[in-house]
Amino acid sequence: MTETKKITEMTDEEIKEEVRKAYTKVAQRTTSCCGPTSSCSQDTLAEKLGYEVTDLPDSVTESFAGCGNPVALASLHEGDVVLDLGSGAGLDAFMAAREVGPKGRVIGVDMTTEMTEKAKLNAEKMGVENVEFRQGDIEALPVDDESVDVIISNCVINLAPDKSKVFTESFRVLRPGGRMLISDIVLEASLPKEVRDEVASYTGCLGGAILKEEYLQLMRDAGFVNVRIVNESPFNIATSAKIEAHKPK
Secondary structure, X not given: OOOOOOHHHOOHHHHHHHHHHHHXXXXXXXXXXXXXXXXXXXXXXXXXXXXXXXXXOHHHHOOOOOOOXXXXXXXXXXXXXXXXXXXXXXXXXXXXXXXXXXXXXXXXXXXXXXXXXXXXXXXXHHOOOOEEEEEOEOOEOOOOOOOEEEEEEEOOHHHOOOHHHHHHHHHHHEXXXXXXXXXXXXXXXXXXXXXHHOHHHHHOOOOOOOEHHHHHHHHHHOOOEEEEEEEEEEEOOEEEEEEEEEOOO
16 A cells, blocks of 8 residues: 655645545535534535525535635625636635626635536526636636636635646736735634644645745735735634735726
């Protein structure tokens, strides 16, 4: 039996493949960021984070693996074009679609085939026509330059091996004056090496997290201004942070 490599021994592509495998299982309801579904109801998780899910099919909430509610922070307007990084089965995209209305549009991008297909089926099931889902890498977004008003993301960027590329790409696709609203896991102190080495820790939204100030600085380095933490919920040496940033007009 081949021993699994440590995360710190893997290439970026190998790490991404581990993430794909883990979130294929999430799409199949066998695991999630908060642990096996046998011990964590995804409806309950979404509701605890402030989502109104009573009118949504189970197929939208059962694969939810977020750590916040970015749509609630985004103050979306009718007609906005919204991009959801790591859209999963579509919960945040569908919430955003309600806010932007028929004149607006939501684009969800996810690297996992099973998640993308599940989201497309959910949109069809719900009859939502102002949402589209594209399979792609958030480090190389399949989205045109300056075509998006608002970017949201929910507990996903921590999974990207090269976060600077995510923020550079986000800056590229935002229109001048556009903004980014993120819920993500960041660190108050460095993780022990044994935790950072574990594949399960990485795919579980902790091992790939970086220090809070480093995260914010990467956003500034990409060109964002007014980068700030709106609020946060600390746990141990990590925190679930809600982060806002703007592209200059």
